[in-house]
Amino acid sequence: MYTGIQHLHSGIAYLALLALVVVIIYMLIGSLSGREFTEKDRKIGLIAFILCHIQLLVGLILYFVSPLGFAMLQTGNAMSDPAARLLAVEHPVINIIAIVLITIGYSRAKKPGPSRGRFRNIYMMYALGLVLLLSRIPWTLWLG
Template identity: 70%
Template sequence: MYTGLQHAHSGLAYLALIGLVIVIFWALVGSLSGREFQERDRKIAMITFIICHIQLLLGLILYFVSPLGLALLTGGGAMSDAAARLTALEHPLSNIVAIAIISIGYIRAKKIEASRAKFRSIYMLYAVGFVLIISRIPWSAWLG
């Protein structure tokens, strides 16, 4: 089960990151071109919104099932080791904040009337979430 969760979390990460890049550029182009925000635009943002939330859910489950996640915090010494701190604290917390910011961007865009403001809400807040996610990916574990 643990290995399957690890693979699902890593695989879905690619989809989430690609989705975020696509939505950010899609909304940026929509805002700069001055076109009307349509149902298609909302659905594109929603699909990435859902993928990011599923990714967060898998990550949280993995955190509590993993021998590394919570055990590093309770065992002590995690704050003095950069890799352990990233795994036990920085990665989970920054991703929770990132998904919250992405959620604010999507929910806020649904409530705004002006098309340009809808696009702006999506591309700005999705981009902030994207940067947070990218900054705390454990690259050595993910690529190696």
């Protein structure tokens, strides 16, 4: 079960990161072109929003069933080892903050207002979230 959840978490990560990049570019183009923010634009933003939240849910499940997550904190050795600290503390906390930023961007864009501002809410908050996500990916485990 653990290995399956770990593979699911890695697979969804690729989809979520790709969706974030595509949505950021799409919303940036929408903002710069001066077109109206439509229901289609909101739904395109929703795709990355949903993928990121599914990723968060799978990640939280993995955090509590993995020997590299919450269990590592209980041993007391996580904070002294940089690799263990990344997996047990930094990765989950920073990624939760990133998902909160993405949620704020999407929620603000749903509210009525000027189209340019709605596009901007999504591309700026999603971009901040993407930067945070990329900063805390355990690259050695993910690519190795």
